Amino acid sequence: MAQGKVLVAQGGGPTAVINQSLVGVVLEARRHAGMGQVYGALHGVRGIVDEAFLDLSRETTASLERVAATPASALGSTRDKPDLKYCQEILKVLQAHDIGHFFYIGGNDSSDTVRIVAEEARKAGHKLRSIHIPKTIDNDLVENDHTPGYPSAARFVAQAFAGLDLDNRALPGVYLAVVMGRHAGFLTAASALARKSPDDGPHLIYLPERHFSLEAFLGDVKRVMDAKGRCIVAVSEGIHDASGTPILNSMVKTLDRDAHGNVQLSGTGALADLLVDEVKSKLGFKRVRSDTFGYLQRAFSGCVSDVDQREAREVGEAAVHYAAAGSSNGSVAIKRIGEYAVDYTLLPLETVAGKTKTMADAFIAESGTDVTPAFAEYLRPLLGTGMPETHRLRPNRVEKILKR
């Protein structure tokens, strides 16, 4: 069993529940005799090489519990993707501070960092237990039923579309929202859970798992508008054409060829605005609106799944159990074992590191513009309790008198 201090860090994009995992590690590590002081690195791996550590052993339990309920990475995060040399620097610091247990909470890039650090520690003969703790709103870690952070972001997307559908019902037209997820469509697909009645939106869902064609998109929108007089569309930011080129890039390229000068279109609202312009100019509909959910979907304070909170806490705790009792490094993974219950396993780091999971074909409707009931069954229990309910007036129509 490894001895020495504990080091925990957070990497990649923040989530609503990443601090639950942090606090799960800290509180559980405190209970283990073999584990010494618990350090937290500020801003992920960057804080490790800079020796920017907080002594989390000195933090009160009450304070930790309040931090756990706070969204975004309390230790700070980083986008650094360490190479071999960077990881060797990390190891030097771990050795200097007598770190025997290293926990890194993050996505597939973070798991790759853990893998390299663990390998370097082994080569250097430094006794180190290295555990990757899963986290990503993209839900794209292989061999995980789902990842902590995704359920809360999915809940935000579902609650957003539930309200936006009612808004569009009140003032009908075309409404389009761009949702995060460059390679995996899980978050965009969550928009389907906003539906209650058959005519509720979103009526069209475009995922990066399928090729996007502007012509087909315009045809789909026209068909829905002709049938329903309104159309709600969920679009993944990662939609791309048959050649794999992101739609934003291919559309901007066309515009570039028109020599449009120095207008930069890399901003976050560009894809939504361009698609709106296409619908307006090609289909002629008047009321066409769009939003880009942007950072709100991972950062909004006050939209969280209690199931996600609980599981994020548990993967942190489970990581400490594996470090204390187990004999190998690895990545904690969530396995679904019932409807609805989960268990946690430890995967070899190579299994997860640097790999990306996308939506299974069974989750995507034949049309390519919707999800299947199987996806709704998969996601529903993750959204947690207390989802806001909506209700409509019943259509007790009054007979016309003037009939003009």
Added chain:
Amino acid sequence: MAQGKVLVAQGGGPTAVINQSLVGVVLEARRHAGMGQVYGALHGVRGIVDEAFLDLSRETTASLERVAATPASALGSTRDKPDLKYCQEILKVLQAHDIGHFFYIGGNDSSDTVRIVAEEARKAGHKLRSIHIPKTIDNDLVENDHTPGYPSAARFVAQAFAGLDLDNRALPGVYLAVVMGRHAGFLTAASALARKSPDDGPHLIYLPERHFSLEAFLGDVKRVMDAKGRCIVAVSEGIHDASGTPILNSMVKTLDRDAHGNVQLSGTGALADLLVDEVKSKLGFKRVRSDTFGYLQRAFSGCVSDVDQREAREVGEAAVHYAAAGSSNGSVAIKRIGEYAVDYTLLPLETVAGKTKTMADAFIAESGTDVTPAFAEYLRPLLGTGMPETHRLRPNRVEKILKR
């Protein structure tokens, strides 16, 4: 006392609590012997001229209560601004259906419609009590302490910035969000209520009540970045230059002169994207991100102020009281009578109709890029109970060993 049926309708942009006002009218009207059946017009004044009515007397109380808790206009809304002829058509329908009480829930345009309809009814000798019920997330109705709908939208903005500030703390840089409100800055100003500690964002707030200068903006952002290493900015969509020209228009005009071809910049994300491009190109900061809150701030399902819910219900009830007991038409207004309590009065329709309230100078800081403590005192009680709390780790730093 007027007799006859009751007609209620909803106009303008939906809010999180406009159905509370609708249900306040319906349930209260049912209790009054002088009031007959309660009709609801679909899609505001458009539904009146089309005789598209629901018989709300046949709707169950349980259903109405659930509709009250649902965001967005349950009867549907409209952007129609009726002229005299349109209002005369409305009156014909009211006469044909023996409507004696007309309630229109909306902003200052809706109150103007009520004013014209009331005047035409008087001229035609049709006994009609006409009451305007306030509603707008812009909070821009004169003689109202605030308007139903604003507190819930303000709460969304405050919760959004609370989370976005934490997100930016984790991955520092410049972050800018564009908030609704073309002429009044109340909703953008609500971002200030996200702050808990002195170094929390937003660090800069740009309101339409002050002229916007791109040079001053860039100087402000640079100053905050140099001091704090990060900068959160709240920008009203209605910011304009000293000549009153909206910044988006004046920037697009400049770009137009560069002959940038057929790029349409009227989309919702354009202002944020253009300001981001300026910060990147002129100041050279690397991590510059933005969002445009868009429809989420009025439509998100699951973010509502309980104070707002209660007051929205009460203005609907009060409207029926004034119609049943009073002798004049008018617009229900919210008066603050304590810290915190409100009362409702009936204003002459001419007082409210077509007028716009903007933020008082006492609510705007001398710098022009922040609000005053007086504004925070004004807004805080409106946000309601159960605002999410956030908490930070205490800075128990570990001494460096390698010190590289």
